Amino acid sequence: xTLTRGSFTYTTGEEYHGEWxxxxxxxxxxxxxxxxxxxAGQFENGLFQGSGVLLFPDxxxxxxxxxxxxxxxxxxxxxxDGMKFEGEFKSxxxxxxxxxxxxxxxxxxxxxxxxxxxxxxxxxxxxxxxxQLILHLVCCPGLLTFPxxxxxxxxxxxxFENHKLQKREKCQGVVLQAQGAASTxxxxxx
Numbered sequence: 001x002t003l004t005r006g007s008f009t010y011t012t013g014e015e016y017h018g019e020w021x022x023x024x025x026x027x028x029x030x031x032x033x034x035x036x037x038x039x040a041g042q043f044e045n046g047l048f049q050g051s052g053v054l055l056f057p058d059x060x061x062x063x064x065x066x067x068x069x070x071x072x073x074x075x076x077x078x079x080x081d082g083m084k085f086e087g088e089f090k091s092x093x094x095x096x097x098x099x100x101x102x103x104x105x106x107x108x109x110x111x112x113x114x115x116x117x118x119x120x121x122x123x124x125x126x127x128x129x130x131x132q133l134i135l136h137l138v139c140c141p142g143l144l145t146f147p148x149x150x151x152x153x154x155x156x157x158x159x160f161e162n163h164k165l166q167k168r169e170k171c172q173g174v175v176l177q178a179q180g181a182a183s184t185x186x187x188x189x190x
Contacts, residue, residue, distance in 0.1 A: 063182035
């Protein structure tokens with residue numbers, strides 16, 4: 001059966017514009033919910049399936065892969081406050097390998113030195129015997145340098161289960177896959 005294009009407004013106020021198959025959303029489309037949430041991407045048998053972008057009214061967004069209407073596979077979730085997770089999702093939850101990036105300023109303390117310029121950094125960190133960063137305090141603007149030489153905002157990287165970091169380890173391949181899935185989803189949503 002071939003796909004047809006069309007639009008429909010549901011009695012709940014939701015609007016769908018896109019492809020249909022046998023009376024169901026199927027193929028490429030955009031679904032706007034009555035609360036302002038919007039999904040743009042692929043559908044199968046009425047559900048989000050494949051690549052897509054889900055935008056929430058508060059500015060949060062998920063870009064990546066879906067299975068049966070849920071986040072599934074590789075993707076990037078960006079929360080309105082700057083928190084970001086790049087990695088693997090399962091059944092709509094953070095599950096698998098990835099990187100959780102905290103929002104800018106989330107670890108700031110009130111013990112900043114006075115009269116510092118934005119280019120200066122007053123960062124203290126403590127190292128354990130295996131040279132891992134175990135505590136850091138960013139107390140004024142500037143460049144944060146981690147013991148391995150990387151710069152940037154604090155992140156937790158490794159294996160996540162039930163939204164918790166279970167095992168720290170580098171997983172750059174998974175992060176790149178998630179970023180690629182997000183890029184694919186964005187290109188479909190345009």
